Amino acid sequence: xxxxxxxxxxxxxxxxxxxxxxxxxxxxxxxxxxxxxxxxxxxxxxxxxxxxxxxxxxxxxxxxxxxxxxxxxxxxxxxxxxxxxxxxxxxxxxxxxxxxxxxxxxxxxxxxxxxxxxxxxxxxxxxxxxxxxxxxxxxxxxxxxxxxxxxxxxxxxxxxxxxxxxxxxxxxxxxxxxxxxxxxxxxxxxxxxxxxxxxxxxxxxxxxxxxxxxxxxxxxxxxxxxxxxxxxxxxxxxxxxxxxxxxxxxxxxxxxxxxxxxxxxxxxxxxxxxxxxxx
Ligand code: HH2
Numbered sequence: 001x002x003x004x005x006x007x008x009x010x011x012x013x014x015x016x017x018x019x020x021x022x023x024x025x026x027x028x029x030x031x032x033x034x035x036x037x038x039x040x041x042x043x044x045x046x047x048x049x050x051x052x053x054x055x056x057x058x059x060x061x062x063x064x065x066x067x068x069x070x071x072x073x074x075x076x077x078x079x080x081x082x083x084x085x086x087x088x089x090x091x092x093x094x095x096x097x098x099x100x101x102x103x104x105x106x107x108x109x110x111x112x113x114x115x116x117x118x119x120x121x122x123x124x125x126x127x128x129x130x131x132x133x134x135x136x137x138x139x140x141x142x143x144x145x146x147x148x149x150x151x152x153x154x155x156x157x158x159x160x161x162x163x164x165x166x167x168x169x170x171x172x173x174x175x176x177x178x179x180x181x182x183x184x185x186x187x188x189x190x191x192x193x194x195x196x197x198x199x200x201x202x203x204x205x206x207x208x209x210x211x212x213x214x215x216x217x218x219x220x221x222x223x224x225x226x227x228x229x230x231x232x233x234x235x236x237x238x239x240x241x242x243x244x245x246x247x248x249x250x251x252x253x254x255x256x257x258x259x260x261x262x263x264x265x266x267x268x269x270x271x272x273x274x275x276x277x278x279x
Contacts, residue, residue, distance in 0.1 A: 005214060006182045007136030008113025010093045012055075014214055017248050017267050020095065020256040021046070021054030022220065025079040030065035031221040031233035031258055039082035046087050052261040056114065056254070057090070059083050060097035064118050064191070066150040073102045084110045093136065101125035108133050116216075118142050118191060120169040131176040138184050138216050139169045143192025150192070158197045162187050163208045170213060184254060186216045190224060198224040202243065206250035218256035219243040241266045 005012040012018060025042040027034045036042040046057050061079035062071040071079075076098065084094055088111040095114035096107040101123060104115050108129075114136035121127050121139060130137060141162045143153055155161050166185045174180055187201045187208070201208075205215065219225065225239040226232065237259045244255045244263060248270060257263045272278050 004181065005136055005184055006134060006179060007056075007093045008108075008134055010113055012093070012136070012254075014253045016271065017252070018055040018254045019053065019260055019263055019267070020056040020058045020216065020254055021049030021052070021260045022256060022258050023049065023057055023059045023083060024063070025059065025061050025083055026063045026071075028065070028068060029060070029063045030223075031236075033063065037079075039079065039086075042079075042083045043086045046083060046090070049260045050087075050090055050092065053264040054092060054260045056093045056095055057087060058095040058097050058114075058116055058256060059087075059112075061103075062098065064097075064146045066146060066190075068146050073100055076100065076103050077106055080107065081110055084112055095136070095138070099123050099126065101129035104129040108135055114138065116140070118146075118188065120165070121173060122169070127172065127176045131173070131178055135182065136184065137173060137178065137182050138186055139166060139173070140186040141165050141188040141191065146191075150190075153192045153194055153197060155197065158193065158200060159204050159208060162201060163210055166210050166213075170210065180213070184214045184216045185210055186218065186256075189217065189219050190222045195224050195227045198222075202246060202250070204250075205247060205252065214253040215247075215251060216254040216256060217244070217247045217252045219247065220255075220257040220259065237262055245270050 003014045023046045027037045036045040061076035093113035095116045096112045097116045099117050099119040116138040118140045189198050220240045221233040221236040225236040229239040
């Protein structure tokens with residue numbers, strides 16, 4: 001198993017946990033919708049996350065929260081391209097959270113290093129849009145689609161089905177000519193899963209070996225956290241960090257988070273405990 005991920009202009013070293021800071025250029029994201037909806041404030045937010053210690057920035061122009069309305073290619077690009085252009089030389093890889101092949105191509109042309117696709121590159125044309133480039137690829141599991149995915153998620157064996165799906169998608173990417181070192185996998189917490197299924201997946205993450213591919217996990221402020229702590233998204237930071245550390249303990253490599261500064265501190269303490277080196 002390799003400990004690096006090829007990610008556009010970068011090679012990510014997975015020798016320590018990496019933090020992907022979330023930059024939602026959207027009016028309707030579940031946790032920070034409208035907080036950075038115009039590109040200028042999104043760029044300020046991206047710079048903030050960078051100064052807090054983000055290792056990767058994940059720029060999104062369309063919410064995928066349950067029930068979210070679709071966004072046109074034109075509007076999605078108008079939201080994300082100015083942010084990519086402004087942050088292109090910021091020193092960390094830029095990921096773009098999209099499932100539309102046209103947006104993938106334009107984002108890569110503009111200098112993005114990674115494509116994060118909640119559909120796992122299943123849309124027609126998505127494999128072709130990314131195969132020939134050198135970008136990193138985050139392949140996420142989702143049952144159904146955002147508009148309806150939380151209405152009635154159904155699995156015989158959620159752990160086995162998520163594993164089989166991710167393996168099949170990784171194989172499809174590699175069959176399209178993608179180097180395996182470009183791929184990271186994500187179980188897709190909250191995407192077509194009940195609270196119980198989400199916690200089962202997290203608890204058993206360490207057992208779900210998909211041929212040694214690295215894990216990216218996104219738990220930050222999600223409703224599975226709100227369900228336990230009884231708070232709205234901004235009040236879910238401590239709960240999100242607890243879940244993130246549980247993920248690290250089970251082999252996660254990259255944490256997709258809103259609250260970079262707080263998570264950086266928590267990960268530092270966790271690493272000190274794990275390594276026994278407090279110098
Ligand atoms: N979660 C969200 C969006 N994109 N991508 C990956 N790989 N993994 C995730 O868990 C994930 C994701 C949802 O969070 P957020 O971006 O904060 O909200 P919204 O989709 O409403 O913009």
